[in-house]
Amino acid sequence: MTTLALKHVNKIFGSGLSQVTALQDVNFTSEKGTLTLILGPSGSGKSTLLTILGGLQSSTNGEVLINDVNVNHLSAKQQEQLRLNQIGFILQAYNLVPYLKVQEQFELVNTVKNDNLSEKSFSTIIDKLGIQNLLQKYPSELSGGQTQRIALARALYPNPDIILADEPTAALDSERVITVGQLLQDMAHIQNKAVVTVTHDTRLERFADHIYKLVDGHLTQVK
Template structure:
């Protein structure tokens, strides 16, 4: 069974001649252990897609199903519980609390949701992401790449089924962007999560198993990817994806 399913999802804003169709009958499936990119220019509907998948916005019509649960028939409290249990977010700005150390960023999450990682699992996560030596530092002491690694740790801490990353490399140079994508790929495969990266950055597609295009609210058919390095030539149709 797919971890995530969208069936004929539409999202409109406004009404009458001011009505804007942000998503147009989107169908989408994602399986465990897949790293998926949604590529498209600004204003194409990518962020609306991610917000709906994350249960932060309800579609105008259609269904969003996470691990067999239909989000579109649930109230806000029930959707919030699914977000806490099933979804981890990695945002462009890393969303770290400036007055908390790296270690306390994660400990704070235990006050919101019980049953997160054990101490042993948490220490392993620190090692996997290379942040064990950053635990006593504050966000202002970290580089952009280090902040994103901590943000990924926060997203993984509750053992989510799905990681949603919104332009996670937009503020990074190429080397740091590749580093973040390597980490996302590693944790996706090791922990069998489903990771969806929304981006306009064409450099990132080489890390992904599947790539979709979003154009004016229309999501294209997936393009299969099996690429091992960030510098290999794109295969086939993927060369034509617009930046």
């Protein structure tokens, strides 16, 4: 079984003169137990690819398969359940709730999903990311790098099979990049998850099993 697959995916925004082709005939697969990196410059289509991969937006044409199921054939409700139960998103906009303290962001997950990480596993992640002293703060009180690490913990907390990360290290210094790279690799190699990271941060290359390059919406595998 293939965990994630894109087959001949195109994404076109707008029409006429303002038309932008963000993805062109993209083919991609990702399996459990692997960390895949997609590298590309700003505007190359990384966020578009990642959000299509996780069913957050639809492709113009082509197939998007999650665990061999064509996402376009699912109802809105089924797509929502799939995202809730199987996919952990770390998005560029961080998706933290502004009026909740960090601790409460995690508690919120408990209200919609039961089988989240045990307290023990979660505190190991919190320790690794060095965010234990931030749990009583509001998102507005955090630096960019702190927000980024909390968004990562928040995505891992529901223990998803698939982790999709958009520039998870953009705001981090080199030491933290190693921590996050190692954590994402452990999620793949030890916890057997499918981890896909889109980034322009080449510091993450050493942690990846597979590497793709995205240039002007064209994807090619380089490792």
